[in-house]
Amino acid sequence: MKSESENGSPESLIMSDDLELAEVKAIRKKLSEMHNDIKKVMEFTSRLRLEAAIERSRQEYSNVLLNHLFEDIDSGLEQNMVKKCPEKQKCTSAFTALLQQNAGLITKNRVDDKSISDNQKKLEELRCEAPYNKCEKCFSEVSSLLIKQINLMRSMRIYTNNQEQKPNISALKTSVVMSEILEPVSNPQRLEILRAVAFEMKSFSAFSELTGLRGGNLLFHLQKLMESGLILQQHERGDYMITEKGFKILQGLNEIYSSLQNYPLQNSSKQRPEKNDLMERKEKTEMTI
Structure with missing residues (x-):
């Protein structure tokens, strides 16, 4: 017969079981940490892919709009400028350059007020140099095209002027x-x-x-x-x-x-669960009693 020391004492068997259990727990914890790390990497990679896809789509969309605006400039100036004028070619070249420069802003994520103001000032400077009364017809068309471009930028939410950024709150009734x-x-x-x-x-x-x-x-x-x-x-x-x-x-x-999605509710963890009207009326009655 084997001695008790050879078979292992009850105390040593318990210690061995505890050691094995601790090792299993440690392995599970390590696997869980690895799983979380892999999940974070996958989520980050997916987010990068999504952001890249959105950026590509935005660029493609902006380029399509830009081509449309360039065509709008050419057709608008051709149809609505004074037909017979010795300065027509020169003015058409200047107007086209200005309008194309302004239209190019549409490819940006954000258009600042200074860029728009600078282009508007350039148009006014050209207007001041106009030699004929009939020039007003041409400038009217250019102003119309410029405003159309600015309104498109507003609708795309890439441009807001300073006045729009500071609304008159006191006007609220x-x-x-x-x-x-x-x-x-x-x-x-x-x-x-x-x-x-x-x-x-x-x-x-x-x-x-x-x-x-x-x-x-x-x-x-x-x-x-x-x-x-x-x-x-x-x-x-x-x-x-x-x-x-x-x-x-x-x-x-x-x-x-x-x-407001970037501004989590304050003390959200301490908020009470929602209660229906009947429960609230019951609580109020009990408090009154």
């Missing part, structure tokens, strides 16, 4: 903002309804399925949105569609929401 904008969309069901009709018409039954509201409850919110001019009904018992006012409000909300 609190009562109008509350009644015409905030109050109509302050209810989650109404906001969901407005979002649903942003790009297509919806029926009463579709809204009912979307919001879970029935009959008079749903009709109340629809009437609220119609009275505020955010949606309208095609005809009696017809489908509902968004109005221009409703779409602009929805766009504004979307822009605000997007701009």
Whole structure:
């Protein structure tokens, strides 16, 4: 028979098991760390690929727009400048250079106010040197083309002038903002309804399925949105569609929401879970008692 020392004492067996368990845990931890590192690398690589794809798309889109603007310059000057003028060729060359320089700004991620102002000043300098009264017709066309380019940059959100960057907040009328904008969309069901009709018409039954509201409850919110001019009904018992006012409000909300994504809610971890109206009324009653 083998001695107890040869078979291993109970204490040594327990220590061996504990050692093996610790090694297994260490291996699992190391594998988990490796998995997380690989995941981060993959996410970073995917993000780089996405950003590169977006940048390529933006450049391609900008180049297409730039070609369109160049064609617009050529056709606009050819059609609307004074036909018979001894300075036409010289002026056409100067106008084309100025407008193409301004149009080239569209390929940038951001257009500063100085670049636009400099081009506008150059146009005014050329206007001051104009030798004939009939020159005003040509300058009117160039101004129109320049404004068209600037408005396109605004619509692409790559240019905002200093005046637009500092809006007159004091001009806001609190009562109008509350009644015409905030109050109509302050209810989650109404906001969901407005979002649903942003790009297509919806029926009463579709809204009912979307919001879970029935009959008079749903009709109340629809009437609220119609009275505020955010949606309208095609005809009696017809489908509902968004109005221009409703779409602009929805766009504004979307822009605000997007701009705040980099600003997490303060003390979000300490916020209470949402409670329905019945629970809140019950709590208030208990507190009063």
